Amino acid sequence: MKTITAVLFLVAAALAQWTPDPLCPYPSYEPTRFPVPGDCTKYYECLGGTKTLLSCPDGFEFDYERQDCEAAGAVNCDPNDITTVTWAPSTDRPPCSATGDEVIYFPYEGDCTKFWECYQRNTYLHQCPAGYYWSQALGRCDVAANVDCEWD
Incomplete structure (x- = not known):
């Protein structure tokens, strides 16, 4: 019982100290996606103030305008362009x-x-x-x- 109480206390303390990722809009009820500078195959997804690093499937690159992974040839991505x-x-x-x-x-x-x-x-x-x-x-x-x- 002491172990359960201790775990619940730690979880409650962690939740009480949570703050939104400063790189993600908050509050947000729909995901927002942003490219990772220098890597066309990766992107960040923000939802509810939490940022998650995601990767496109092999042969695909992230398309900011479409907010999705598309076939590499269909995406205008320059991995050297760090503007994001x-x-x-x-x-x-x-x-x-x-x-x-x-x-x-x-x-x-x-x-x-x-x-x-x-x-x-x-x-x-x-x-x-x-x-x-x-x-x-x-x-x-x-x-x-x-x-x-x-x-x-």
């Missing part, structure tokens, strides 16, 4: 008033390839992959040709 969606806390952050599980996204003024994420009073600057712009209407990065960028 990245998250990093910014030192020049706009104010964030979001509390609880509310997430607010808004464009980065002057650069359509960037956007802000505001979560639990923290603001993070995001960078879309090469050839993509932030779409406020969709709430995600989209092919640049599909987005009306006022700073272009």
Whole structure:
């Protein structure tokens, strides 16, 4: 009985200290996938603030636009292109008033390839992959040709 109690205590303590991966949108109820820089066969899948490294089957590469693995010849992937969606806390952050599980996204003024994420009073600057712009209407990065960028 003491062993069960100890295990339950450790599990409860671990869950109480869990925080979302800063590279993944949170909260999220649908998976979001991002390429792994330098490896066209791998990608990260984010769901519920947890990031998981996944691999495409042999002969397939990750296609960011389709959010899936496709035949290697059908994907425009350059393993030397390390441009990808990245998250990093910014030192020049706009104010964030979001509390609880509310997430607010808004464009980065002057650069359509960037956007802000505001979560639990923290603001993070995001960078879309090469050839993509932030779409406020969709709430995600989209092919640049599909987005009306006022700073272009």
